[in-house]
Amino acid sequence: MILDGKIVSKSIYDEIKEKIGNRTGELPSLVLFCDEPDPSNKTYMKSIRKQGEKLGIEVIVRDSGSNPVEEISELNKDKSVAGIMVMHPLKNANEKAVLAALDPGKDLEGRTVSNLGGIINDEEFFAPPTAEAVMEILDYYGIEVKGRDITIVGRSNTVGKPLALLLLKKGVDGTVTVCHSRSRDISEKTFNADIVVSAVGIAKFIEREMIRPGAVVIDVGINFVDGKLVGDVDFDEVSQIAAAITPVPGGVGSVTTALLFRHYYRSIERMES
Numbered sequence: 565m566i567l568d569g570k571i572v573s574k575s576i577y578d579e580i581k582e583k584i585g586n587r588t589g590e591l592p593s594l595v596l597f598c599d600e601p602d603p604s605n606k607t608y609m610k611s612i613r614k615q616g617e618k619l620g621i622e623v624i625v626r627d628s629g630s631n632p633v634e635e636i637s638e639l640n641k642d643k644s645v646a647g648i649m650v651m652h653p654l655k656n657a658n659e660k661a662v663l664a665a666l667d668p669g670k671d672l673e674g675r676t677v678s679n680l681g682g683i684i685n686d687e688e689f690f691a692p693p694t695a696e697a698v699m700e701i702l703d704y705y706g707i708e709v710k711g712r713d714i715t716i717v718g719r720s721n722t723v724g725k726p727l728a729l730l731l732l733k734k735g736v737d738g739t740v741t742v743c744h745s746r747s748r749d750i751s752e753k754t755f756n757a758d759i760v761v762s763a764v765g766i767a768k769f770i771e772r773e774m775i776r777p778g779a780v781v782i783d784v785g786i787n788f789v790d791g792k793l794v795g796d797v798d799f800d801e802v803s804q805i806a807a808a809i810t811p812v813p814g815g816v817g818s819v820t821t822a823l824l825f826r827h828y829y830r831s832i833e834r835m836e837s
């Protein structure tokens with residue numbers, strides 16, 4: 565079974581459209597904070613702008629300027645701004661200092677210490693949308709997590725680490741293994757899992773032999789091979805034995821962007837409450 569992310573994202577966009585439709589007055593904007601965006605940032609920013617346009621939300625690309633921390637403080641206070649995405653990597657500005665200055669209530673990607681640390685006791689205002697997108701897909705397709713073994717490959721602050729914490733929450737009750745580039749025998753750990761999540765950024769990293777027949781495979785990878793977007797999983801091979809698998813494109817990525825806009829709307833509700 566192919567786990568289509570576009571159906572999931574459509575239901576999220578429908579929910580946002582309905583909320584926006586019931587509103588009066590101007591919508592605040594969403595700011596993409598960057599300096600010299602690399603090609604992968606450009607692709608992502610373009611796709612966010614496109615979705616923003618569809619929803620009637622103004623997406624502003626803002627240069628970090630000569631005093632980025634000061635700029636962020638201004639944006640935090642600005643009532644016409646509901647969300648700020650600090651694009652990664654920043655080439656010139658100190659990203660850590662910028663994130664330390666960012667209001668967690670406008671931190672749509674859950675990158676601040678307060679949102680990241682908050683996951684530990686269910687106090688995050690925003691969870692990182694890519695990790696959350698994995699949870700949404702599992703939930704939408706009724707894939708049981710409770711008591712099952714999940715192996716995550718990749719330990720990034722945007723996916724691997726926060727996803728492990730989301731899966732470990734009480735009530736979610738996954739049993740989680742996190743592997744990374746220094747892990748021994750990754751194949752053994754993926755083969756023993758009921759659900760494998762790959763977020764390493766290497767095309768065809770997950771091969772057929774690494775997956776137990778009947779397992780669920782979630783591909784978070786964003787890799788460009790000969791100008792074509794592919795995930796981390798050898799899809800043609802692995803899809804033959806997996807019980808369910810997400811495609812790239814059209815899987816986790818499309819849900820991630822939709823969740824950003826759900827977060828954007830939650831920020832508006834907080835600003836107006």
Ligand SMILES: Nc1nc(=O)c2c([nH]1)NC[C@@H]1CN(c3ccc(C(=O)N[C@@H](CCC(=O)O)C(=O)O)cc3)C=[N+]21
Nearest residue numbers: 604605607608611650651652786812813814815817818
């Ligand atoms: N603060 C920050 N957050 C990020 O999430 C972030 C970042 N900085 N810097 C750059 C990388 C790269 N990245 C991409 C995501 C999707 C596509 C992409 O091509 N998406 C397609 C397909 C998505 C799909 O369907 O799977 C689309 O949106 O049309 C590319 C690149 C995000 N990043």
